[in-house]
Amino acid sequence: MQTTTQDVAVEAFLPSPRPVQLIDPTGAEVTQEGTRRPYAMPTADRLQDVWRHMVLGRRFDLQATALTKQGRLAVYPSSRGQEACQVGVMRSLTTRDWVFPTYRESMALVTRGIDPVEVLTLLRGSAHCGYDPMKHRTAAQCTPLATQLVHAAGTADGLRRRGEDSVALGFIGDGATSEGDFHEALNFAAVFDAPAIFFVQNNKYAISVPLSKQTKAPSLAYKAVGYGMACEQVDGNDPAAVLAVMDAALRHCRGGSGPFLIEAHTYRMDAHTNADDASRYRSGDEVTAWLDRDPIARLEAYLRARGLLNDDQANAVRQEAEALATDLRDRMNVDPQVDPMSLFDNVFSQSTPQVEQARAMVRAELDADQEEGR
Numbered sequence: 592m593q594t595t596t597q598d599v600a601v602e603a604f605l606p607s608p609r610p611v612q613l614i615d616p617t618g619a620e621v622t623q624e625g626t627r628r629p630y631a632m633p634t635a636d637r638l639q640d641v642w643r644h645m646v647l648g649r650r651f652d653l654q655a656t657a658l659t660k661q662g663r664l665a666v667y668p669s670s671r672g673q674e675a676c677q678v679g680v681m682r683s684l685t686t687r688d689w690v691f692p693t694y695r696e697s698m699a700l701v702t703r704g705i706d707p708v709e710v711l712t713l714l715r716g717s718a719h720c721g722y723d724p725m726k727h728r729t730a731a732q733c734t735p736l737a738t739q740l741v742h743a744a745g746t747a748d749g750l751r752r753r754g755e756d757s758v759a760l761g762f763i764g765d766g767a768t769s770e771g772d773f774h775e776a777l778n779f780a781a782v783f784d785a786p787a788i789f790f791v792q793n794n795k796y797a798i799s800v801p802l803s804k805q806t807k808a809p810s811l812a813y814k815a816v817g818y819g820m821a822c823e824q825v826d827g828n829d830p831a832a833v834l835a836v837m838d839a840a841l842r843h844c845r846g847g848s849g850p851f852l853i854e855a856h857t858y859r860m861d862a863h864t865n866a867d868d869a870s871r872y873r874s875g876d877e878v879t880a881w882l883d884r885d886p887i888a889r890l891e892a893y894l895r896a897r898g899l900l901n902d903d904q905a906n907a908v909r910q911e912a913e914a915l916a917t918d919l920r921d922r923m924n925v926d927p928q929v930d931p932m933s934l935f936d937n938v939f940s941q942s943t944p945q946v947e948q949a950r951a952m953v954r955a956e957l958d959a960d961q962e963e964g965r
């Protein structure tokens with residue numbers, strides 16, 4: 592029979608029919624049935640580590656939200672409820688892998704080991720990026736939707752060409768899968784077998800726009816299939832499943848099988864940012880229902896039932912989280928000293944006449960202020 596498409600088995604690309612889950616909301620282990628690949632429960636060490644980082648991450652998130660109310664932070668997009676994704680992804684990657692975050696990934700960046708104050712520099716408005724992207728192999732947080740995926744695909748291709756055994760992971764939200772850059776990045780990565788992981792946090796809303804207005808696809812994971820890319824869907828509030836699916840994606844990419852897309856089904860418990868009123872587009876009952884799927888409580892129940900977490904250990908981590916919050920509060924209470932001229936640094940790798948003109952105008956104004964003693 593004559594075929595018009597390339598001779599590949601579609602089954603190799605399809606996601607599991609239902610999101611992969613290893614631990615249910617009560618903390619009970621789930622038997623694996625019908626998944627596309629086998630997914631094993633991660634080791635106790637890794638689960639304890641992820642639980643600790645989720646507790647730290649949530650405390651950081653709460654503190655950052657409080658800082659907006661005190662006027663210390665211009666804006667903050669919370670990740671409360673999405674801890675399993677933010678932490679699970681970061682604790683799966685190694686320091687040699689590259690990360691391309693959006694504005695929502697502050698918790699992930701803290702989990703990466705970046706100083707929380709440096710993480711908040713962009714949202715504080717004092718610099719384009721507060722940390723050294725090369726040192727942390729972590730790009731600056733991206734606000735234009737989906738552009739970071741183009742960067743991730745290109746970097747992944749570069750890593751492969753250099754013979755590096757590393758991947759580039761790009762985070763994206765459900766709404767941003769409607770952007771052209773998302774599709775360009777997927778196509779490029781697939782065609783060039785780039786070791787890129789596209790991690791979609793489907794938190795159900797793009798600000799106020801629900802998922803039903805973004806896609807008719809059975810799941811966002813299926814979007815990968817059309818590009819010839821393997822994919823999976825996972826319960827994004829199950830930290831064990833996120834680790835297991837990330838492990839599979841990393842093996843796939845490092846093994847030279849090209850890119851991989853993961854759709855994590857999760858929910859953003861807070862509003863889009865502190866500037867948004869979520870009660871205008873979603874019901875209180877919907878939010879309350881998601882409280883029962885809390886990723887921290889779920890993993891805690893699993894660990895405690897197996898004697899892998901006791902009160903002393905849990906209290907020690909919670910004290911550590913309080914210390915992190917106090918330190919962040921204290922350091923964010925100090926006004927940053929920013930050289931206004933730094934505004935023009937790192938805009939382009941090669942400056943343009945327009946940037947230089949703007950730089951000269953600001954310089955002249957600052958000099959005039961100084962002469963007048965202002």
Ligand SMILES: Cc1ncc(C[n+]2csc(CCOP(=O)(O)OP(=O)(O)O)c2C)c(N)n1
Nearest residue numbers: 695734735736764765766767794796797798
């Ligand atoms: C190219 C572009 N268009 C529009 C916006 C305005 N905008 C900022 S966040 C957002 C919603 C994004 O939703 P989603 O991708 O689901 O991510 P989430 O914020 O839920 O994590 C929009 C439309 C933008 N930042 N960039």
